[in-house]
Amino acid sequence: MMEQNWSKKEKAIAKRAFENAYEKECKDLIEKIQKRASEAKGPPDIWRLRDFLTKRIKEIENKYDYRYSMLILVFARLMQEGWITVDEIEGLSEDKISKICHLAEK
Amino acid sequence: MMEQNWSKKEKAIAKRAFENAYEKECKDLIEKIQKRASEAKGPPDIWRLRDFLTKRIKEIENKYDYRYSMLILVFARLMQEGWITVDEIEGLSEDKISKICHLAEK
Numbered sequence: 001m002m003e004q005n006w007s008k009k010e011k012a013i014a015k016r017a018f019e020n021a022y023e024k025e026c027k028d029l030i031e032k033i034q035k036r037a038s039e040a041k042g043p044p045d046i047w048r049l050r051d052f053l054t055k056r057i058k059e060i061e062n063k064y065d066y067r068y069s070m071l072i073l074v075f076a077r078l079m080q081e082g083w084i085t086v087d088e089i090e091g092l093s094e095d096k097i098s099k100i101c102h103l104a105e106k
Numbered sequence: 107m108m109e110q111n112w113s114k115k116e117k118a119i120a121k122r123a124f125e126n127a128y129e130k131e132c133k134d135l136i137e138k139i140q141k142r143a144s145e146a147k148g149p150p151d152i153w154r155l156r157d158f159l160t161k162r163i164k165e166i167e168n169k170y171d172y173r174y175s176m177l178i179l180v181f182a183r184l185m186q187e188g189w190i191t192v193d194e195i196e197g198l199s200e201d202k203i204s205k206i207c208h209l210a211e212k
Contacts, residue, residue, distance in 0.1 A: 022149070023148075023149075026148065026149040026152060029152055030143075030146045030147075030148075030151070030152060033143050033146065033152070033155065034143045034144060034146070037136075037139050037140045037143035037144075038140060038143075038144075040136045040139065040140070041136075042129075042132065042136075043128070043129075043132040045136070046132060046135055046136060046139070046159070046163065047163065049139065049159065050156075050159045050160060050163055053152070053155065053156045053159060054156060054160070057152065057153065057156050
């Protein structure tokens, strides 16, 4: 289902949307780290912050998979989580947008 | 060389010095994390902070070994790094203090 052709124009749109989402999510993570760090009082908070950071980085590394065979699923997840909007993928084929939105609603 | 007897009084002194050093080092680490977090600008800083935190936690976990057979070495290292002073181990036998100070100077 996910093997689709991506035109040059679509690739450019996808790349921008993907990179914007990545930047946004990392910015959000930095803010969360800053908050947790500023609230840290004692040793257990250091271990908790390490665990939080390790877990979130693993999630991000797994999630941001820029293979064209994966992009529909990746965008659906990013949309579901609020990191991209439908406006940002405007210009992709109707079929792709429809699949992304459909999967994001699940 | 490190197999020594620890009197009840010495154990109490050692425990307090050990715990104080641990608290001090963790407090220092929290301040370093807060500084790094507050200066973080983009994604690479998140990965760097994770690496820093993972490395420092490993060091702390390895260093703070409260086996009596290890304490002389542990205290020597803590003294070398500035986490305990000779005042804090006052009350240990002269032999122990001398070994700790000697090793700390190396």
